[in-house]
Amino acid sequence: MGKTLIKNALVIDGTGEEPKQNQVVVVEGEKIVYVREGSGYQVTGDEQVVDAEGGTVLPGMIDTHVHMMMEYSPLSQRLTTPFSYMYYQAEKYLENTLQAGVTSVRDALGTDLGVKKAVEDGLISGPRLQLSINALTITGGHGDGTQLSGDVMDILPSGHRGMPDGRCDGVSEVRKKTREMLRAGAEVIKVHATGGVLSPTDHPEFTQFSYDELSAIVEEGKFRKGVKVMAHAQGAEGIKNAVRAGIHSIEHGIFIDDEAVELMLENGTYLVPTLLAPVSVLETADEKGMPQSAVDKSKEVIEQHRVSFKKAYDAGVKIAMGTDAGVMKHGTNLRELALMRDAGMEAMDTIVASTKTAAECMGWEDQVGTLEEGKLADLIIVKGNPLDDLESLADNDNIQYVMKDGQVEKDII
Ligand SMILES: [Zn+2]
Numbered sequence: 001m002g003k004t005l006i007k008n009a010l011v012i013d014g015t016g017e018e019p020k021q022n023q024v025v026v027v028e029g030e031k032i033v034y035v036r037e038g039s040g041y042q043v044t045g046d047e048q049v050v051d052a053e054g055g056t057v058l059p060g061m062i063d064t065h066v067h068m069m070m071e072y073s074p075l076s077q078r079l080t081t082p083f084s085y086m087y088y089q090a091e092k093y094l095e096n097t098l099q100a101g102v103t104s105v106r107d108a109l110g111t112d113l114g115v116k117k118a119v120e121d122g123l124i125s126g127p128r129l130q131l132s133i134n135a136l137t138i139t140g141g142h143g144d145g146t147q148l149s150g151d152v153m154d155i156l157p158s159g160h161r162g163m164p165d166g167r168c169d170g171v172s173e174v175r176k177k178t179r180e181m182l183r184a185g186a187e188v189i190k191v192h193a194t195g196g197v198l199s200p201t202d203h204p205e206f207t208q209f210s211y212d213e214l215s216a217i218v219e220e221g222k223f224r225k226g227v228k229v230m231a232h233a234q235g236a237e238g239i240k241n242a243v244r245a246g247i248h249s250i251e252h253g254i255f256i257d258d259e260a261v262e263l264m265l266e267n268g269t270y271l272v273p274t275l276l277a278p279v280s281v282l283e284t285a286d287e288k289g290m291p292q293s294a295v296d297k298s299k300e301v302i303e304q305h306r307v308s309f310k311k312a313y314d315a316g317v318k319i320a321m322g323t324d325a326g327v328m329k330h331g332t333n334l335r336e337l338a339l340m341r342d343a344g345m346e347a348m349d350t351i352v353a354s355t356k357t358a359a360e361c362m363g364w365e366d367q368v369g370t371l372e373e374g375k376l377a378d379l380i381i382v383k384g385n386p387l388d389d390l391e392s393l394a395d396n397d398n399i400q401y402v403m404k405d406g407q408v409e410k411d412i413i
Contacts, residue, residue: 002048003028004377004403007038009052010385014059014355014370016348019387025057027377030406035371052381053413055400058351059371060103060127060378062358063333065230065251065272065322068093068129069110070156072198072327074289083157090115094126096331099410101399103378104128106188106362108230108251109135109143110155110326112162113185125409128378130362132190132230133181134158134166136174136217141208142192142199142232143167155198166192171216174209178220182227188362189221193231193247194238197281197297198290198327204254204301205235214245228363230272234301236260243269249361251322252277254301256308261315270361272322273309275339278302280328310344319345320361321354334393337386347387377406381413 006025013020013035024041026034034041069090073081090111097105105127112133119126137143143166145154159165162184168177178189193209195202202208209217214231221227228248233239236255243250243263249270250256256264256271264271278298285295313319323336337350345353359369368378381401384392392398402410 005047006050009057012058016352032375032377055381055383057381059355061101061354062104063102064106064320064358064361065108065274066105067110067326068107070326072288091124093330098127100331100396101380102127102333103404106130109190130187132188133184133186135190135192136177137166137192138208142196174213175216178217189229191231193233193242194235198294207238211241218246254305264317270318270320271312272320274322274324276336277324277327306343313345319353320358338390379403
């Protein structure tokens with residue numbers, strides 16, 4: 001088995017410990033086998049040596065909220081795009097994500113099992129994927145693409161093989177729908193517990209699904225070796241319903257109040273903030289032909305989102321990095337770290353949120369998320385020290401080396 005030795009790098013291992021000089025990282029096969037003082041490592045001569053030239057080696061970054069099968073595009077374009085074209089687009093999106101230094105993602109709806117298999121089998125290159133298949137949504141809810149005209153225009157097509165339609169109402173229907181998603185390959189269940197920014201006929205503060213419906217979904221997950229549930233939840237009441245029902249992670253969490261924070265701490269609920277989502281809606285509204293309602297709602301929530309994030313962070317709620325990539329371009333994911341810092345998070349904590357905590361949120365902490373001996377060799381080398389300049393991570397030219405599963409995916413050092 002080939003060995004790789006990474007030297008001349010600052011090591012930030014993802015645990016939150018101080019960065020370390022003078023360490024080397026050694027990879028053998030798909031695993032990390034050594035992360036310690038370089039002087040303690042016995043070179044055998046078989047190693048392929050990677051000179052990081054004073055850059056920083058970090059765990060591969062993890063984005064716990066992406067949509068790999070889409071990049072938001074104008075309605076006219078969606079109407080004139082043949083169905084299967086989206087799979088070829090996704091191939092690019094997956095590659096761009098991996099090249100940006102993101103080696104694992106949790107797909108928050110829209111990607112089917114065949115895409116994951118294609119990555120795993122090496123047909124296409126991309127990050128390791130955890131799939132939700134499609135999100136459960138109430139009739140008229142955040143995931144219901146029925147427009148005011150009566151036409152159905154989902155942001156992503158659904159109802160085809162491998163991608164069950166997500167609409168369901170009432171306890172028995174949500175049970176059945178959860179089972180359909182699991183049958184289609186869901187590893188995590190996604191549910192829309194409130195309205196949102198991009199949906200035409202609702203608002204982020206509208207509560208969607210009752211406590212009983214949410215509890216039934218959580219219970220169905222528990223029956224399958226503890227499959228977790230992630231909830232798009234923006235309004236305070238919907239957030240609290242979700243947390244009380246035992247949902248694992250709150251996505252967006254725009255209107256988190258004090259009571260919600262208390263409940264999240266009690267239940268160990270994760271927050272996946274996606275601060276980049278409303279920022280990019282406003283940046284690209286004209287270019288992408290975003291509906292005026294989405295622009296207005298983004299403006300309305302953007303400051304509140306930052307306030308809620310800070311409140312949750314200060315209280316000690318577990319925060320996992322997520323972006324909603326797909327709303328913005330894939331491969332721009334790491335902009336989220338500087339946004340989290342600007343909203344009040346310590347620079348090192350933004351890295352922990354994007355590595356260790358993100359892996360824990362996905363239940364993959366035994367495999368990825370930190371540079372530790374025995375873990376899978378998912379790692380990146382970036383120029384300089386990102387703690388001094390988190391913005392630098394957003395420039396893909398600074399992501400100089402990407403390794404996933406011990407395989408070199410990028411090397412521009
Ligand atoms: Zn999303």
